[in-house]
Amino acid sequence: MEITKDSLLDFFREPTIEKFAHFLEQNVGETDNVDFKESWIDFDKMAKIIFGIANSGGGAIVIGVSEKDNNIVSKGIPNDNILDAADFIKKISKYFPKKILSCISLLNFIYDNEVYGALKGKKFQVIIIKVKPSDLPVICEADSKFLQKADVYIRRGTSTEKINYDELQALIAARIEAEKDRISNLELKDELVQLRTLYDAVPGTVKKMGISAFLQSPMYLSVVGLQENTVYPEESYEKFLVSSIEKKKEKIKRML
Numbered sequence: 579m580e581i582t583k584d585s586l587l588d589f590f591r592e593p594t595i596e597k598f599a600h601f602l603e604q605n606v607g608e609t610d611n612v613d614f615k616e617s618w619i620d621f622d623k624m625a626k627i628i629f630g631i632a633n634s635g636g637g638a639i640v641i642g643v644s645e646k647d648n649n650i651v652s653k654g655i656p657n658d659n660i661l662d663a664a665d666f667i668k669k670i671s672k673y674f675p676k677k678i679l680s681c682i683s684l685l686n687f688i689y690d691n692e693v694y695g696a697l698k699g700k701k702f703q704v705i706i707i708k709v710k711p712s713d714l715p716v717i718c719e720a721d722s723k724f725l726q727k728a729d730v731y732i733r734r735g736t737s738t739e740k741i742n743y744d745e746l747q748a749l750i751a752a753r754i755e756a757e758k759d760r761i762s763n764l765e766l767k768d769e770l771v772q773l774r775t776l777y778d779a780v781p782g783t784v785k786k787m788g789i790s791a792f793l794q795s796p797m798y799l800s801v802v803g804l805q806e807n808t809v810y811p812e813e814s815y816e817k818f819l820v821s822s823i824e825k826k827k828e829k830i831k832r833m834l
Contacts, residue, residue: 586612590638593706595721598687599694601803602652607645609638610733614645617659621666622722624705625673628682630738632709632716633749636681638794640688642702654700660686672720681709715741715749772826 586604589597608614611634613627618641631637642655663684671679683706687698709716714763715730725731730741730749 591709592634592708593685593704595687595689598702598704599689599697602643602650602697607647607650608736609637610634610735613637613639614643614650615639615641616653617641618661619653621669622673622724622726625670625718625722626724627738628670628705628818629673629716629718629725630705630733631683631707632678633714633730633732633741635711636707636709638707639705640702641704642700652697652700652702653834654697654702658700660701666705667813673718673722673725674716675719678709678713678716680705681713711752714753715746 582743586601589601609629613631614625618624624639627639629638642653644651644653661684664682667679668681670682674682685704685706687702687704689700692698718725718729718731720726721727730746731738732741732745732749
């Protein structure tokens, strides 16, 4: 996400009512990752903006705020304009892959306390779009008046446009890099699990030689006239585990 202000990043990480109030106080205009709407618009138009923000790294659409000349006015929205979150997702669902729908949420922010000053008595709704680089590009899955199936949209400042060749290549490169990191993390996790298994196989304590062990020893075998099995591995099972642990540890160090 390209937003640099700490308050905005803080809000996206944990969108609480207090952090949203601080978000509005910053008076930040629209960007690649933030869009303001005074009231709800057509759902296919809204879906297009969601596509643009998703393919720009994620962000938010705030309903109840007007924006002019990079200044925002927090007006709020009336009760009869509040949408149910489940209904909203249902109305836009045909445009998005199921995996991406789970990355879109609609939150309510209602200010009924005087501690919020000018926001008291106002209500807002915010669409939060959180996507991973490995999910990009997000491709439209249905046609409408404002959308075309199989198209990819991206934000350019305050507008949402069809992606160009260079922008698409950048998204694909970011996805490939994210996949590499994901695979690398999985491999490291597997290596650590295997190392733990090796450690668990080595006894923490060693008993002194008992009668059963003595009966297997070369000294006893020679006395009773038996021969030691010459094909038995020279390195004991425990020593092999210890050497394997050292090799595994070296491999994990190289991965870090």
